Amino acid sequence: MLVTLEGLDGSGKTTVQEALRDRHPDAVFTREPTRSWYGEAVRRSIAADDADPIAELFLYTADHAAHLASTIRPALAADALVLCDRYTDSRYAYQGASLDGVVKRPMEYVRGVHQPWTRPPDATLYLDVDPRVGVERASATNKFERAGFLAQVGENYEQLIEYEPERFVRIDAERSPEDVIGAAEDALERLLDGEDCSVR
Ligand code: TYD
Numbered sequence: 001m002l003v004t005l006e007g008l009d010g011s012g013k014t015t016v017q018e019a020l021r022d023r024h025p026d027a028v029f030t031r032e033p034t035r036s037w038y039g040e041a042v043r044r045s046i047a048a049d050d051a052d053p054i055a056e057l058f059l060y061t062a063d064h065a066a067h068l069a070s071t072i073r074p075a076l077a078a079d080a081l082v083l084c085d086r087y088t089d090s091r092y093a094y095q096g097a098s099l100d101g102v103v104k105r106p107m108e109y110v111r112g113v114h115q116p117w118t119r120p121p122d123a124t125l126y127l128d129v130d131p132r133v134g135v136e137r138a139s140a141t142n143k144f145e146r147a148g149f150l151a152q153v154g155e156n157y158e159q160l161i162e163y164e165p166e167r168f169v170r171i172d173a174e175r176s177p178e179d180v181i182g183a184a185e186d187a188l189e190r191l192l193d194g195e196d197c198s199v200r
Contacts, residue, residue: 002076002119003191004087005184006157007127008150010137011173012180016127017085019181020188024083028075030067031085038063053098060091061113068119076119081192087121088114093156097149107156120167123191123198125184126157127173166198 005013021029033039033046042059045051064087075082091114096107103109129137131150161168169187173180190197 001123001192002072002082002084002121003188004084004089004121004124005127006086006089006093006124007173008129008131008134008138008154008157010134011127011129012137012177013085013127015177016125016181016184017083020083020184023185024081024188027081027083028071029083029085030071030075032067032087032090033060033063034067034071036063036066036070038066053095053102057091057095057099057110057113060095064088064091064114064118068117072119084121087124088118089121089124089157089160092160093153096156097152100152107159122167124168125187126161126168126170127180127184128170129173130154133174161199166196168199169197170199 005017007013017029017031021027033042038059042056042063045056045059072082072084092107092110095110099106099109131147131154134150134154135147161170169191171180171183171187175183187197
């Protein structure tokens, strides 16, 4: 089973992922951008204010393709529980925003690029914070963390949830870290028990 963690910068994904790791020591924990050289190329691009947004989309997408081949597909073939901190929805939401005005219907374009070959998540925990809270918590260290941009990314996530409500579990991430971690742990337990805890 592939479960992904998504949310704006500052939503607390990393804290949640660490807590889930303690609970599920046998699961495979991974992330995008990855630690591979493809992921390194992505990080260089994130740090560059003049990076071309189309080039950047394909760097992230290359990192994802390599990640699928090296980590995700083999782990799923071995029947592991895979938990991934950011995955395809990050591309749809973030590059859907960074390509605004560059291509028509950017989010649909980015989804279309992935659709023929990616492995969709079985479930996605969406850590929901207001973009202003995210910006404050993330203290805007990169170009993707600015308020106006994050607001647009947030709208894209909402659109993705509307497209596939059965896949998403919405977690109010403006609460204390303990409460957010507790809600994420409960949601994961219920998913593993085969319960439906989607936003439908
Ligand atoms: P993040 O997971 O927040 O990395 P770190 O914890 O090392 O800061 O991701 C880095 C940034 O990249 C973040 O602002 C979101 C952005 N991003 C995209 O724009 N597209 C993507 O496909 C991914 C995976 C991340």
